[in-house]
Amino acid sequence: MCDEQTRAEALAALQGTTFFPYWLDAPQRPADEPALQCALTCDLLIVGGGFTGLWAALQAKEANPERDVVLIEANSIAIGASGRPAAILSTSVMHGLANALRLFPQDMETLEQLGKENLDGFRETIERYGIDCDLEWGGELTVAIGDEGREDIEKEYKLYRHYGHDAHLLDRDAVQREVNSPLFNGGLWSKQRSGTVHPAKLAWGLKLVAAELGVQIYENTPMVSNQQNKQGVLVKTAQGQVQANKVLLATNAFAAGHRKIRNRVAAIRDRIVVTEPLSEEQMASIGWQNRQGIYDTRTQLNYMRLTADNRILFGGRLDYFFGNNTDPAEDKQADPYLRLVDNFYRTFPTLRGIRFSHAWSGPIALTTRMAVHYQSYHGGKMLYAGGYSGFGVTATRFGARVALAMLDDAQVPERNLQFARTQPAFIPPEPFRWIGAKITMYALDTLDEKGGWRIPWVRMVEKMGFPITQK
Ligand SMILES: Cc1cc2nc3c(=O)[nH]c(=O)nc-3n(C[C@H](O)[C@H](O)[C@H](O)COP(=O)(O)OP(=O)(O)OC[C@H]3O[C@@H](n4cnc5c(N)ncnc54)[C@H](O)[C@@H]3O)c2cc1C
Incomplete structure (x- = not known):
């Protein structure tokens, strides 16, 4: 990693750190719903209480209030990726413009339109139900590192403008005026339809709304098996069972539900550290008045944002653990975060010595597509929707909507697009x-x-x- 002195400095900054997501370590965290302890029947069973499952539950009930919808979560709502992201909002439903263009050039215009509609719907839903989740619309800033980074953002700028985004190219001085870091050599600021959110507060808000709409929610209720039968699918849980007409597997990186899902999904981990709240002087030393969500242009990139109480969340340290381990013990100690802290200090040297209140890692469902895909099982009665990679806070709403249409065999135009008709490539098994x-x-x-x-x-x-x- 770094020299002994930097290591000692990073270790000191991580003394007393809570190795648990800052977002979930909050007084607003609701009590878990009771576990399922009986036999139920329903029309739609959703397995997994992250954003995919919650958006699916809410949209299914909004479309048809009479529909009998049950959601089971193995642990607590938002304990997976959804309670752990940087939560920088994106318009894209395909992990960014460049990724969409790489995969589905023929559908670009439509995907862009769907992305814009999705983000508008995301915002409208939050406002309509009055979900308090610290939404901020400061936009998304890609910062160039080095000369190569400048070339990258110039290319990306053309793409953004071509597809009608409110994007602005910043030179070194202009980006420094936004956020003061010696590393930032330029920037691409996409001002509209992007920002940040408190992901756990959003998930808890969606849980409350779904429950109010009549969705039955059971936490600490892992699905342990599923089997097709005449009525649909019989799902057994640790202490009960659900006979459902249709099942949506919203289990993302956990890839639970069918042994074949993992052929296309790898659970990698990404790490995040969060500082103590910055003082006024510290805030003044870095600027950041417009509070954008930020990504840099490096291959092993860092991303960063402010929280409502002016902490800096700083992330980007990927790892993989044997057998798709989604909760490695190693990530609950300081060592794996030292390099991230070092990068933080290089990015914000005026904040050297600041302590980190929280550090955690979260599961990312990686596929060769880097965006949502669907796997159908039990004659189309059970569907897996997942693989958003690092861009799912808004895209899950879209992914869930299309998943519901597929399960119901509703003829919506999205199903004719390539993303809904194709699969990402196989990923080799262990070892x-x-x-x-x-x-x-x-x-x-x-x-x-x-x-x-x-x-x-x-x-x-x-x-x-x-x-x-x-x-
Ligand atoms: C570190 C990190 C940073 C990120 N940053 C961003 C970002 O800035 N912007 C962005 O847009 N996206 C970001 N993402 C991605 C985003 O968080 C995810 O794409 C999104 O939360 C996925 O939601 P999900 O519901 O599909 O999966 P999850 O939230 O992982 O939900 C899956 C749920 O299924 C449950 N489950 C698993 N197995 C079972 C079972 N057998 N029975 C019942 N339940 C089960 C799990 O407990 C879990 O709660 C980031 C992710 C990580 C990890």
Whole structure:
């Protein structure tokens, strides 16, 4: 990692840190609903209480209030990726414009339109139900690191403008006026239809609304098996069972529900640290009055945002654990976060010495598509919807809506688009998955500075379908 002094400094900054998501460590966290302890029947069973499951529950009930909808969550609502993200909002439902163009050039105009409608619907729903979730609309700022980063944002700028985004190119001085960091060499600020949210407060708000609309929610209720029968699908849980006409598997990186899901989904981890609240002087030293969500242009990128109480959330340290482990014990201690803290101090040298109140990692459902896909089981009565990668806070609403149409066999135009008709590529099983991931993570750490063997390795991984260096 870094020299002994930097390591000691990072360790000191992580003394007393809570290794649990800042978002979930909040007084607003509601008590869990009781676990399912009986046999139920319903029309639609949703498995998984993250954003996909919650948006599906809410939209299913809004479309048909008479529909009998049950949601079961293995643990607590939002304990998975949904309570752990940076929660920078995106218009794209396909993990960004460049990724959409890479995958589905023929559908670009439609996907862009659907993305805009989705974000507007996201905002409208939150406002209509009065969900208090610290929504801020400061936009999304991509900051250029080095000269190469400048070239990347200039390319991206053209793409943004072509598709009608309110994007603005900032030179070094202009980006410094927005956010003061010696690393930022330019910026691309997409001002509208992007911002930040408190993800756990959003999830808890959606839970409350869904319950008020009549969705039956059971927490600490893991699905342990599912079997097709004449009436639909019989799902057994730890202490009960649900006979459902249709089942939506909203289990994302956990990939629970069918042994084949993992053929296309790998659960990687990404890490985040959050500072103590900044003082007025500290805030003045970095600027950031417009409070954008920020990504940088590096291959192993960092992203950052402010919380409502002016902490800085700083993330971006990928890892993979054997067997798609979604909750590694290793991530509950300081060591894996030292490099992230070092990067934080390089980004904001005026904040050297600030302490970190929280650090955590979260599961990312990685596919070669990097965006939602669907897998159908039990003759179409059970559907998996997931794989949003690092862009799912808003896209899950869209992903859930299309999933419901598929389960109901409703003829909506979205189903004719390629994303709904195709699958991402296979990902090799263990131990090849682990070996490949470890070499790739190692290569990515120093790809930008050292190159060498890392370049052909990364090209090979890209040939498998993963867009590692695509900007
Ligand atoms: C560190 C990190 C940073 C991110 N940053 C951003 C960002 O800035 N912007 C953005 O748009 N996206 C971001 N994302 C991605 C975003 O958080 C996810 O795409 C989104 O939350 C996925 O929601 P989900 O409901 O599909 O999955 P999850 O929230 O993971 O929900 C799946 C649920 O299924 C439950 N489950 C699993 N197995 C079972 C079972 N057998 N029975 C019952 N329940 C089960 C789990 O407990 C879990 O609650 C980030 C993700 C991470 C991890």
